[in-house]
Amino acid sequence: MARFTKILVANRGEIAVRVIRGAKQLGYRTVAVYSDADRDAMHVLEADEAVHIGPAPVKESYLAIDKLIAAARQSGAEAVHPGYGFLSERGDFAQAVQDAGLVFIGPDPHSIEAMGNKSASKISMIAAGVPCVPGYQGEDQSDETLVAEARKVGLPVMVKAAAGGGGRGMRLVHEESALLPSIQSARSEAANAFGSGQLLIEKAVVDARHVEIQVFGDRHGNVVYLGERDCSVQRRNQKVVEEALSPAVDEALRQRMGEAAVAAAKAVDYVGAGTVEFMLARDGRFYFLEMNTRLQVEHPVTELVFGLDLVEWQLRVAQGERLPLSQDEILRRSRGWAIEVRLCAEDPQQNYLPQTGKVLRWRAPQGVGVRVDSYLQEGQLISPFYDSMQAKIIAWGDDRETARQRLLKALRDTTLLGVVSNRDYLLDIVGHEAFASGDFSTSFIGKYFPAETVAARKPTSRQVALAAVALYLDDARRLAQEHGLAPEFIGWHSSHESPACYKLKWREQEYTLDVRAQxxxxxxxxxxxxxxxIDVSRSGEQEFSYVCEAVQGKARLARDGDSIWVDAESACWRYSDASLAPVQAAAAGSDGRLLAHSDGKVVAVHVQPGDRVEKGQTLAVLEAMxxxxxxxxxxxxxxxxxxVSAGQQVKNRQVLVVVKP
Structure with missing residues (x-):
């Protein structure tokens, strides 16, 4: 086959940056694609060339197959790398790439189709002898049939979208009264997310772990596995923490699961990088869940443990080469442990509501064994059009505890100010004694981090005091710059010392502080x-060092209008400076106005003028990230x-519905 030299990366964000950098290191020329929202994004800056493909909404840009093919032709790219997400597991995209005479850096269309539908893939896995969870994956999709099959399997059951992943279109049902509503809700979400409302029913494997096997195949009949990854720490069936290897897998089990994964890949003539996902029960039995026919978000932990570059392997296999290593050679390379967390722009205290806004400060951690995959830049806008994940923080160590401790330090050294993130939440998870023990299941977050516990978290008195100091220092610095004052005039008084009164607001909590500065x-x-x-030893525009109650620390800060962001003592809080604010208005929504809580798209409107509605009734559905x-x-x-109407894009705090109380 003719070798390609230029690659178009049909994706965005951190994975586009990862692939572009990896390809350039190997001597390939790279082409980025970008929407209106990504014109100045890092993946555009990193690539040798970039092609504009349309407006911000994904259906008009990153999911527009014809535009991507046209971009490849326009730029002269001979191959297309899909990354993950978007079109990476769409057989019609792979086919369109091949029909255009280009190389698709991934499996062939028939392999993607065979594994892309959970129902069809489960049927083929049963035929291949791969252990599967009991359930229903038939074509009759009526509510009555699905309810009856769920009863036959026996509660609890998982209702799952056949065409998708990432936790969307998925419901865990314990009570029969919730069965029909869960089926209808999952079908609606699946149809909106994947264009297909097909569902399957599976017996819920209670207190199990989620363990996946990385597989790789070439066009010479070789298929290998590269150890396992444990992805049991999940929220809403979306992975939060991933690690390689798994604390629950020994050498014998690793071999059995690896061989089952290889059998699954061979059953569909698999070529390239893929992941076979299993549920691992307490008794050591494992069951096929699905196969992801692409590079996984969590691939870095495998790379660190085995000392390999999986993107390089993808490019070699796409060029028609054999796999670089045999199965025995791969297993002999295994060394140490790696753990990865997903840094997301979301608010765990508000039911993980996706966040948008301007990145005021971003500093990635560094250190031995630390790796960061990201696309963040200071000043960039995080938009509502794409996934909330902004970076992956990964740490490697000779053993699991070393990797965990390095990851804790890396998270404490991570600075993301300007947008609420889940960094502190990740710190709590990785630092939890149950996670440290390695003995947990997919119920970890529900058990140790229930919504009410996460929502109850609040700043300590010392953290609030540090915010007041940050405001004082920032005000003094600005005043000195504006008027050319010497540093020694900061804190100077012409008469007796009097306190400055600050009012800081965190969410609905207001703090009044008297601040005296010498x-x-x-x-x-x-x-x-x-x-x-609080004694400040050193201060600068974006941070200051201090001593409080004999404890030395460092606070990092950013300011935007009346908002002050302070990251100190392993916690980041955003406060509003309410010192000169007017009297607080009534609670949100009490005036009968329903506002969008973030930028997003209206999926459904359930009311019309004249309807009588009750408190707490769903009036509209908004999709964001x-x-x-x-x-x-x-x-x-x-x-x-x-x-507003269904399908309309709206801005944060835009009025959607008005109700006359």
Whole structure:
């Protein structure tokens, strides 16, 4: 076959950056594609060339097959790498690439189709002798049939979208009364996310682990496995933490699972990188879940443990080469342990609501055994059009505990200010004694991090005091710059010392602080009955070092209008400076106005003018960053107006519905 020299990466974000950098290191020329929202994105800057493919919505850009093929032809790219997500597991995309005379860096269309539908893949896996979870994967998709089959399997069951993944279109059902609503909800979400409402029913394997096997095949009949990854720490069936190897897998089990994964890949003539996912029960039995016919988000942990570059392997196999190593050679390379977390722009305390906004400060951690895959840049806007994951923080060590400790330090050294993220949540997870023990299942987050526990987390008095110091120092710095004052005038008084009064607001909680500063370095702070002293040793525009209660620390900060972001003592909080703010308005929604809680797309509107609605009733459904949110009001009344319709893109705080209480 003719060798290709230029690759178009049909994706965005951190995976596009990862593939572009990997390909360039091997001497390939690279082409990026970008939407209006990504014009200045890092993957565009990293590539040798870039082609604009349309507006921000994915259906008009990154999911537009004809535009991607045209971009490849326009740029002279001879091969296309799909990354993951978007079109990476669409057989019609792989076919279109091949029909255009280009090389698709991934499996052949028939392999993608065979594994792309969970129902069809399960049928073929049963035929191949791969252990599967009991359930129903038939063509009759009526509500009645699905309910009956679920009863036959026996609750609890998993209702799953046949055509998708990532936790969308998936419901765990324990009670029969929830069965029909869960089926209907899963079907609706699946249809919106994947264009297909087909579902399957599976017996829920309770207290199991999610363990997946990395496989790789070439066009010479060789298929190998590269150990396992444990992805049991999940929320809403979406992975939060991944590690290689698994604490629950020994050498004998690893071989059995690896051989089953290879059998699954061979059953569909698999070529390239793929992942076979299993549920691992407490008794050591494992069951096929699905096969992801692409590179996985969590591939870096495998690369670190085996000392390999899986993107390089993808390119070699796509060129027609044999796999670089045999199965025995791969297993002999295994060394140490690696753990990865997904840094997302989401608010765990608000039911993981996706966040948008401007990145005010970004600093990736560094150190021995630490790797960061990201596309973040200071000043960039995180938009509502794409996935909430912004970076992957990975740590390797000679053993699991070393990797875990390195990851904890890396997370503490990670700075993302300007957008609420899940960094502190990840710190709590990785630092939890149950995670440290290695003895947990897919119920880990539900058991140790229930919604009410996560929502109850709040700043300590010292952290609030540090925010006041940050505001004081930032105000003083700005004043000095504007008026050309010497540093020694910071904290100077022309008469007796008097306290400055600060009012800081965190969510709905307001803090009143009296702040006295001596030469801008020694702060005496009163917060209610508490008195704190904070000595600032060094300060700059974006951080300061301090001593408080004999503890030395460093605070990192960013400011945008009346918002102050302070990252200190392994916690990042955003406060509003309410010192000069007007009287607080009534609670959101109490005036009968339903506002969008973020930028996004209206999926459905369930009311029309004149309808009588009750408090807590779902009025509209908003999709943001691939997630659906049911929007309600805290009041009852009659719908006065509806200003949006399904399919419409809306801005944060845009009025959607008005109800007259």
């Amino acid at each position: 030469e801008g370095r020694v702060f005496s702070i009163g917060l209610g009955e508490e008195k704190l002293r 691939k997630m659906e949110f049911q929007l309600q009001l805290p009041v009852s009344g009659v719908v006065e107006s509806v200003s």
